[in-house]
Amino acid sequence: MTRPLIVGLTGSIGMGKSTVAAMFEAAGVPVFDADAEVRAMQGPDGELIAAIEAAFPGSTDAGGVSRDKLGAQVFGDPEQLARLEAIVHPAVARKREAFLIEHAGEPMVVFDIPLLFEKGGVDAVDRVVVVSAPAEAQRRRVLARPGMTEDKFAHIRGLQTPDAEKRARADHVIDTGTALEVTEHAVIALVEELRAAGAYSRGL
Numbered sequence: 001m002t003r004p005l006i007v008g009l010t011g012s013i014g015m016g017k018s019t020v021a022a023m024f025e026a027a028g029v030p031v032f033d034a035d036a037e038v039r040a041m042q043g044p045d046g047e048l049i050a051a052i053e054a055a056f057p058g059s060t061d062a063g064g065v066s067r068d069k070l071g072a073q074v075f076g077d078p079e080q081l082a083r084l085e086a087i088v089h090p091a092v093a094r095k096r097e098a099f100l101i102e103h104a105g106e107p108m109v110v111f112d113i114p115l116l117f118e119k120g121g122v123d124a125v126d127r128v129v130v131v132s133a134p135a136e137a138q139r140r141r142v143l144a145r146p147g148m149t150e151d152k153f154a155h156i157r158g159l160q161t162p163d164a165e166k167r168a169r170a171d172h173v174i175d176t177g178t179a180l181e182v183t184e185h186a187v188i189a190l191v192e193e194l195r196a197a198g199a200y201s202r203g204l
Helices: 017-026 034-042 049-055 067-074 078-102 135-143 150-159 163-169 180-201
Strands: 005-010 031-033 108-112 127-132 172-175
Touching (some): 017 031, 017 127, 031 078, 034 078, 067 078, 172 180
Parallel strands (some): 031 108, 127 172
């Protein structure tokens, strides 16, 4: 069965991945946002609420999963985090499969996956696009977020594959350390290149 060219979009915290994902969408490319799917499944009436509450009692309320309450139970505990991932990851995989079926006629689709390298998802995509920016720009963006501290930033960075390694393993790198319109032009050019590759692979 033919399928679209699958592009894995990733990047460390504060690198501008969400902005670049929006640029792909604006260019007409279907984007599967793994984080957005998780938020929906953990929100009010979300399909994962019951399973998460059963595994982590007291972690949900009327608004769905409480990030603070759940975080208090899994933060810094690899075993508990693995329990949570065993609930969430298969559900995301099902959503992703449905997304692929829905967009089977497209020359390309984007999987927006923050932890593409860290969680071993590289084998599931055809091309890897890494969003990157200078370290100082990354630090400035992240520390401007509500509730962010130097310690939290350092902890998150410690869990993520270093940016230099991501860039080295990427098929394409999008630099967000430049003016927004420069990044947008780079995304549009890459979309044209990848659409052509996707159409070629399908024999269109």
